[in-house]
Amino acid sequence: MRDVAIIGVGDTKFGELWDLSFREIGIEAGLKAIEDSGITGQQIDALFVGNMSAGKFIEQEHVAPLVADYSGLSPRHIPTFRIESAGACGAAALACAHMSVASGIYNIVVVGGAEKMTDVGDTQAAEILSATADQEWESVFGATIASLFAMMARRHMHTYGTTREQLAAVAVKNHKNGSLNPIAQYRKEITPEMVLGAPPVAEPLGLFDCAPLSDGAATVVLCPLDMAKRFTDTPVKIAGYGQSSDTLALHDRRDICTMDATVIAAKKAFHTAKLAPEDIQLAEVHDNFTITELIAIEDLGFFKKGEGGPSTEDGRTALNSDISVNTSGGLKARGQPVGATGLAQVVEVVRQLRGECDKRQVDGAEIGLTHNIGGTGASAVVHILRRVN
Amino acid sequence: MGIPRFWRETPSRYNLIGTKCGSCGMIHFPPRVICPSCHRKSIGKMERTHLSGKGTIVSYSIVHDAPHSFEMQKPYVVAIIELEGGCRLTAPIIDCSPSDVAIGMDVEATFRKLGEQGEDGVIHYGYKFRPAREATK
Numbered sequence: 001m002r003d004v005a006i007i008g009v010g011d012t013k014f015g016e017l018w019d020l021s022f023r024e025i026g027i028e029a030g031l032k033a034i035e036d037s038g039i040t041g042q043q044i045d046a047l048f049v050g051n052m053s054a055g056k057f058i059e060q061e062h063v064a065p066l067v068a069d070y071s072g073l074s075p076r077h078i079p080t081f082r083i084e085s086a087g088a089c090g091a092a093a094l095a096c097a098h099m100s101v102a103s104g105i106y107n108i109v110v111v112g113g114a115e116k117m118t119d120v121g122d123t124q125a126a127e128i129l130s131a132t133a134d135q136e137w138e139s140v141f142g143a144t145i146a147s148l149f150a151m152m153a154r155r156h157m158h159t160y161g162t163t164r165e166q167l168a169a170v171a172v173k174n175h176k177n178g179s180l181n182p183i184a185q186y187r188k189e190i191t192p193e194m195v196l197g198a199p200p201v202a203e204p205l206g207l208f209d210c211a212p213l214s215d216g217a218a219t220v221v222l223c224p225l226d227m228a229k230r231f232t233d234t235p236v237k238i239a240g241y242g243q244s245s246d247t248l249a250l251h252d253r254r255d256i257c258t259m260d261a262t263v264i265a266a267k268k269a270f271h272t273a274k275l276a277p278e279d280i281q282l283a284e285v286h287d288n289f290t291i292t293e294l295i296a297i298e299d300l301g302f303f304k305k306g307e308g309g310p311s312t313e314d315g316r317t318a319l320n321s322d323i324s325v326n327t328s329g330g331l332k333a334r335g336q337p338v339g340a341t342g343l344a345q346v347v348e349v350v351r352q353l354r355g356e357c358d359k360r361q362v363d364g365a366e367i368g369l370t371h372n373i374g375g376t377g378a379s380a381v382v383h384i385l386r387r388v389n
Numbered sequence: 390m391g392i393p394r395f396w397r398e399t400p401s402r403y404n405l406i407g408t409k410c411g412s413c414g415m416i417h418f419p420p421r422v423i424c425p426s427c428h429r430k431s432i433g434k435m436e437r438t439h440l441s442g443k444g445t446i447v448s449y450s451i452v453h454d455a456p457h458s459f460e461m462q463k464p465y466v467v468a469i470i471e472l473e474g475g476c477r478l479t480a481p482i483i484d485c486s487p488s489d490v491a492i493g494m495d496v497e498a499t500f501r502k503l504g505e506q507g508e509d510g511v512i513h514y515g516y517k518f519r520p521a522r523e524a525t526k
Contacts, residue, residue: 150450
């Protein structure tokens with residue numbers, strides 16, 4: 001197997017992009033990544049697209065050839081793949097692309113993630129997202145995605161003494177980071193009082209515990225590590241990768257305060273990278289809800305079970321603290337275009353490792369991690385990225 | 390959605406029919422054809438079993454932002470319930486105020502309307518849970 005490097009990254013602004021269509025955002029992120037990588041369209045061997053539900057959001061399936069077509073690649077007839085894994089589409093697409101290069105099947109591949117969520121109303125969008133839970137045995141009974149994460153939160157509070165204030169600290173930190181990120185959907189800082197006083201969505205979670213619905217795209221370009229220096233002075237190696245699955249329904253999990261899929265994916269990723277949680281300087285973790293980040297930083301091994309809340313409240317996950325978590329603003333403030341999320345995390349970590357993050361730059365960033373989940377944790381993907389000197 | 394989608398699930402939704410693994414005795418709901426613990430040994434040995442409908446609340450949420458079809462019911466409570474025998478399911482908690490619901494509370498299944506597919510569509514039914522009238526063992 002060959003080592004694989006990321007040689008280019010690109011993204012769009014995240015938010016309610018009324019004036020841009022799905023194909024326009026997909027192409028904007030793609031062209032930026034190709035330009036950043038120094039490759040030409042003629043060199044692309046394959047395209048992987050992470051997308052959750054274009055069929056429901058914009059009534060368009062078959063989006064992988066669509067993106068290749070509008071990128072001007074139709075005369076080259078390259079193979080295209082669409083990968084769906086709920087919220088983990090982006091990281092799962094990267095995993096498939098990574099395997100295709102590591103195995104020697106392709107040399108240069110483009111991996112894009114895109115979702116256009118605001119062409120439907122908020123209630124309809126929430127119903128589309130609820131299809132990532134078990135439709136027949138959760139959603140039919142009135143369980144929304146927010147309510148399922150709320151049940152994790154309430155049980156976590158019951159078992160470990162986690163507080164609403166500790167959950168709020170996640171949102172406050174991520175908005176602060178988002179205020180420093182030019183592509184973020186929300187660039188305003190918020191206070192704990194604003195989070196605690198927000199309207200309830202699914203108790204104990206309120207509006208400011210939830211990541212928004214967003215439009216956006218993010219793209220990376222991969223090639224074998226030994227070819228990377230031909231294209232860029234700053235390649236980033238995919239040093240570790242782990243992926244795992246679990247029961248679709250939350251109620252069938254061993255423990256609703258832990259995502260076993262995350263625990264196992266992280267173990268595999270650390271094993272392949274020959275690194276440990278204490279080696280990680282920055283992490284982009286899945287924070288579709290505030291509770292998700294607390295569970296993630298515990299399951300990834302950064303903090304002991306039950307200590308995610310107090311650690312966050314004490315500022316140990318803030319920018320340039322013990323570990324810088326969600327420097328981009330996370331799903332909460334950067335935004336949550338579902339299929340793009342996992343790749344937006346990778347784009348942020350690559351920029352951090354290259355030292356391109358300006359006011360939100362992690363000092364001396366060399367090793368970073370991304371953590372992307374699908375549904376309520378039925379899928380989890382962890383990547384560890386490392387600067388190549 | 391067509392009627393068969395609801396009709397084919399009626400045994401489990403009306404009568405809490407699950408399966409018991411003939412190899413390890415583990416109860417699953419809804420029915421499974423293979424036991425996640427016993428794998429091949431369980432094939433053909435997953436026996437249908439009727440669950441008691443008594444259980445306790447593992448966790449719950451009060452839903453304020455509801456799907457269109459649940460708009461009239463909000464705020465409502467959904468919970469994860471651990472049934473006697475060990476398996477878990479998700480269901481609404483009814484016949485009490487949301488503020489009365491608590492982790493560890495004893496609940497029992499009752500038969501109710503779950504929803505309808507618009508004005509012309511099928512009305513579908515199944516279990517919801519309410520506070521237990523007699524304490525569970």
